[in-house]
Amino acid sequence: MSATDVHSAESGPNPQEALVKFTMLLGGVVFLLMMVFGLIMRVAQGDLISLDPEIFYLLLTAHGAGMVGSAALSGAAILWFFSARHLNLRSSIYIAFLGLFLAGVVLILGSIFIGGYGGAWTFLFPLPAMSGGLWEAWAGVMFCVGYLLIGVGFLLYYLELGLKIASRYNGLLGGLGWRYLFANNSTDVPPPTIVAASSVLVFNTIGIVFGAAVLAASIVNLLLPSFEVDPLLAKNAIYFFGHVFINATIYMAITAVYEILPDYTGRPWKSTKLFIGAWAAVVVFVQAVYFHHLLQDVNMPAWTMAVGQIVSYASGVPLIGVTVFSLAVYIKGSGLKWDLPISLLTLGVVGWGLGSIPAMVDGMVSVNKLMHNTQWVPGHFHTYLLLGEVAMAFGFAAWLVRDKAVTILSNLDRLVFRAYVFGGAGFVLIFLWSGASSIPRRWAVHYEQWQLQSQLASGFALIVVLATLVLVVRYVAGLARRSQ
Amino acid sequence: MQLSILLITLGLMGVAGWLILRAVWATEGPSAPKTINRTRSCFLWGMIAVGVVISVGSLREWPHTSAADDALIVNITSGQWWWETDTTEIPLGQQVEFRVTTEDVNHGLGIYDPDMNLVVQVQAMPTYTNKVVHTFDKAGQYQILCMELCGIAHHDMTYDFEVLEQN
Numbered sequence: 202m203s204a205t206d207v208h209s210a211e212s213g214p215n216p217q218e219a220l221v222k223f224t225m226l227l228g229g230v231v232f233l234l235m236m237v238f239g240l241i242m243r244v245a246q247g248d249l250i251s252l253d254p255e256i257f258y259l260l261l262t263a264h265g266a267g268m269v270g271s272a273a274l275s276g277a278a279i280l281w282f283f284s285a286r287h288l289n290l291r292s293s294i295y296i297a298f299l300g301l302f303l304a305g306v307v308l309i310l311g312s313i314f315i316g317g318y319g320g321a322w323t324f325l326f327p328l329p330a331m332s333g334g335l336w337e338a339w340a341g342v343m344f345c346v347g348y349l350l351i352g353v354g355f356l357l358y359y360l361e362l363g364l365k366i367a368s369r370y371n372g373l374l375g376g377l378g379w380r381y382l383f384a385n386n387s388t389d390v391p392p393p394t395i396v397a398a399s400s401v402l403v404f405n406t407i408g409i410v411f412g413a414a415v416l417a418a419s420i421v422n423l424l425l426p427s428f429e430v431d432p433l434l435a436k437n438a439i440y441f442f443g444h445v446f447i448n449a450t451i452y453m454a455i456t457a458v459y460e461i462l463p464d465y466t467g468r469p470w471k472s473t474k475l476f477i478g479a480w481a482a483v484v485v486f487v488q489a490v491y492f493h494h495l496l497q498d499v500n501m502p503a504w505t506m507a508v509g510q511i512v513s514y515a516s517g518v519p520l521i522g523v524t525v526f527s528l529a530v531y532i533k534g535s536g537l538k539w540d541l542p543i544s545l546l547t548l549g550v551v552g553w554g555l556g557s558i559p560a561m562v563d564g565m566v567s568v569n570k571l572m573h574n575t576q577w578v579p580g581h582f583h584t585y586l587l588l589g590e591v592a593m594a595f596g597f598a599a600w601l602v603r604d605k606a607v608t609i610l611s612n613l614d615r616l617v618f619r620a621y622v623f624g625g626a627g628f629v630l631i632f633l634w635s636g637a638s639s640i641p642r643r644w645a646v647h648y649e650q651w652q653l654q655s656q657l658a659s660g661f662a663l664i665v666v667l668a669t670l671v672l673v674v675r676y677v678a679g680l681a682r683r684s685q
Numbered sequence: 686m687q688l689s690i691l692l693i694t695l696g697l698m699g700v701a702g703w704l705i706l707r708a709v710w711a712t713e714g715p716s717a718p719k720t721i722n723r724t725r726s727c728f729l730w731g732m733i734a735v736g737v738v739i740s741v742g743s744l745r746e747w748p749h750t751s752a753a754d755d756a757l758i759v760n761i762t763s764g765q766w767w768w769e770t771d772t773t774e775i776p777l778g779q780q781v782e783f784r785v786t787t788e789d790v791n792h793g794l795g796i797y798d799p800d801m802n803l804v805v806q807v808q809a810m811p812t813y814t815n816k817v818v819h820t821f822d823k824a825g826q827y828q829i830l831c832m833e834l835c836g837i838a839h840h841d842m843t844y845d846f847e848v849l850e851q852n
Contacts (some may be wrong), residue, residue, distance in 0.1 A: 230708075230722065230746045254837055254838070254840065256836050258834075258837060258839075261834075277850055290833065308723050319836075320834070320836075321834050322811050323815070323834075325791055325833070325834070327789075327790055327792070327811065328791065328834070328836070331765070331789050331790050331836075332838060333765040333766070333836040333838070335836060335837050382743060391734060394820065407782065431812070432791065432810050432811050432813070433810060433813060434811060436810070438792070475725075496808065496817065497793070497806055497808045497815075498808045499807060499808075499817065500750055500810075500815060501812050502738045503749075506749075507740075507744055510740065510743070510744065511736070511740050514736045514739065514740065515736065517732070518729060518732050518733065518736070521701070522725065522728055522729040523729075524818065525705060526725055526728065528709070529704075529705055529708035529717075530708070530721055531717060532708065532709050532712060532716045532724075533708045533709070533712070533714070533715075533717050534712065534713075534714050534715045534716030534717065535712055535716070536706055537712045538712075539712075547709060550703055550705070551702065551709070554701065555698050555701060555702055555707065558694060558697050558852075559694050559698070559702065560696050562690060562693070562694050565739075565743055566743070566744070566745055566748040566749070569740060569747040570691055570748065570805060570806060571686060571687055571803055571804075571806075571811070572687070572690070572834070573793075573806060574793055574795070574806070574832040574833060575803065575832075610796075628697075633694065633695070634691065635692060636687075636691075637688060637690060637691035638687070639801060639802050639803035640686060641795065641830055641831075642834055643834045643839065644839065644840040645839070645840050646840045646841075648801075649803065651815040666740075674704060
């Protein structure tokens with residue numbers, strides 16, 4: 202197989218389709234619910250409703266954990282679906298992954314809404330054990346165990362992917378494409394999806410192992426408070442895990458673009474040396490960059506902060522210079538006909554690329570002094586999640602249930618797409634503006650001079666929620682139509 | 686400063702977005718020229734060159750300033766949900782080294798000027814003392830706000846101090 206072979210063509214029914222469709226339904230509904238939680242928080246910050254701060258922090262925790270979870274679930278479903286075009290994956294493994302994931306979700310929801318755990322999705326040590334009377338230790342334990350179950354599910358998922366990739370492509374190095382990249386061996390070059398799968402399973406497995414270690418330490422601390430953990434070490438492990446895990450969601454979802462776009466353009470997304478080299482860089486950068494979360498922890502060695510800043514910028518090079526640039530080249534002059542799936546998938550790549558710009562800016566040590574933990578931070582990550590990963594996930598879902606006879610944007614689809622873009626762009630831009638106005642993030646109550654921005658953001662958020670509601674209903678209707 | 690950061694960021698996002706959308710919307714026009722790979726190479730090397738310049742320019746003088754020998758030292762202790770300092774009056778123009786710690790969970794020390802602009806911040810972490818140096822160039826009432834989620838009264842964890850002109 203040469204580097205220019207076509208990998209994107211559909212090759213018969215996908216054996217994982219039913220499971221993946223079910224997963225996307227779950228993911229879509231949870232996305233919508235979490236958006237409603239987000240809307241409630243913005244409305245409360247705008248003083249348009251009265252919300253008990255205790256409830257606010259519960260919603261904040263649920264919103265963070267739920268959004269990261271839904272992004273991970275939808276990304277995993279997408280990667281699994283397209284990997285199954287190239288590998289003989291076992292459905293039983295996916296069912297086990299999904300079962301562990303859902304068990305974890307039940308525990309997390311229980312810890313929040315029954316146990317009152319409101320320590321955010323980042324479970325920053327030692328907050329889970331020191332709630333100030335808001336929740337009991339068991340709720341913190343339940344939250345951490347829920348995460349562990351999800352982590353175990355993902356390790357199982359990646360183990361299956363790794364085994365099948367190693368078996369099919371003569372080892373993981375073959376799956377990464379590194380023999381082609383470094384030894385110029387062009388036999389059996391993996392398709393883009395397999396390069397992505399191999400890369401993600403390497404860095405996300407490492408990230409989850411670090412996450413599991415700090416979760417286990419937190420659980421012991423919750424049960425035996427005399428067992429202490431160095432808080433700086435714990436913070437390093439948490440942010441290493443958290444950064445890698447949330448980024449992995451986008452790196453999994455991008456495979457939908459690699460595989461679906463060629464159906465529209467007639468131009469295969471190729472595993473060139475540049476492409477494989479970019480992914481090799483991602484494997485390193487996505488792990489090394491987490492230091493930018495600790496730029497205000499001045500006891501960290503200075504070199505870690507320099508690495509955090511430099512790698513934050515460097516991470517944008519393969520994203521903008523390879524992925525976004527390639528998307529534009531593949532589409533330009535292709536004769537592509539826009540419909541809802543490809544519009545959302547394209548939006549996902551563009552939103553991801555543009556969202557990396559404020560992230561890179563915040564990654565600078567001097568800027569971070571003024572922007573860290575202000576609303577600038579949700580500003581940049583909502584750009585590459587709401588207008589990035591989530592758009593890709595809904596694009597993939599719309600493609601799964603597409604009516605092949607319809608190849609244009611209907612009036613309803615055009616309206617929904619425009620509403621999603623308009624609402625999403627307005628929502629994230631207000632976050633950036635609020636960050637530049639020094640408004641801190643994660644505050645249940647906003648001062649009067651900050652409330653206008655929260656009120657405007659609420660309006661944009663409402664538009665996004667309504668557009669997403671239509672996307673979910675449209676998906677359910679598509680599933681029903683296809684099952685007839 | 687924050688306004689400049691916002692405008693530069695929005696400018697970069699606007700230019701990048703316009704360039705991408707111009708290509709993406711041109712589905713019916715000509716395909717990318719055969720020289721596109723050379724263009725991409727130039728673009729990638731350009732990004733790397735810009736990155737080197739920015740990195741050297743912004744890190745050559747280390748952003749976390751060290752305190753001079755005559756700096757005023759202010760110790761700050763924190764906890765759920767309070768701040769405590771050595772002094773509530775700081776002279777204008779005097780370099781100050783804040784030494785910040787916490788007795789329980791992580792907090793974030795954010796110092797806001799009288800116009801509610803964040804002027805400097807540092808994390809407060811149990812068992813560690815984090816130092817941050819700042820020279821105040823505007824007199825008036827300043828506020829400390831908590832920048833790290835620390836529980837139910839996170840948003841109420843504030844503290845006032847004065848920056849006074851020296852006579």
